[in-house]
Amino acid sequence: MEILSQNKETEQARDVFGCQQTETCQQYQPSRAVDGYINTFMRQRGRIAGFSLYVSNTTIKEDGYLCYNNGQELPALNFSTTCVKHGRYVIFYNERLDGTRYPTGYQTSHVYTELCEVAVTGCKESGVYGNNCDLPCPNNCQELRGDIVHGTCLGCTAGWMGEFCNTSCPAGYYGLQCGSTCTRHCRDNLFCNHTTG
Structure with missing residues (x-):
């Protein structure tokens, strides 16, 4: 079985801060995904650590219902949760604030989020x-x-x-x-x- 996403070049990889100057953009391509690269795996977990999920009828998270809030530990990349709420939007929220001390493993600079698949079922x-x-x-x-x-x-x-x-x-x-x-x-x-x- 061939995994097509691993064979596809992504334009976003060239947008990673500083990768063109350091010639490291190739490490952000799908072929370097978590399927065997433990450093990439830990880095990705560190980038999404601390995220929250909201269900809302508006695009403003504070108007919605907090379904999940990641704690101190690094989250699993294959994450699933049940949130039985009715709403128009599912909001993924994460932040890194200057001057805030984060737990070990949280990546705090050049943080971006890669969501490969989001499934909302009902x-x-x-x-x-x-x-x-x-x-x-x-x-x-x-x-x-x-x-x-x-x-x-x-x-x-x-x-x-x-x-x-x-x-x-x-x-x-x-x-x-x-x-x-x-x-x-x-x-x-x-x-x-x-x-x-």
């Missing part, structure tokens, strides 16, 4: 969850959206609450997140409808 259809995406989400999940692993709702339709949106609002309340209070104008002093009020 069910193709909304309203389902599970390993085979064949279990229906509860009927009262908002937009029929649920956690793709456990089926818990990401939000409830009006009048419902709980992880699976299977509990109606308590007496005297109605609407989204059961946040509205019923008025005392219902016939026969009955409580209002938990969905419409």
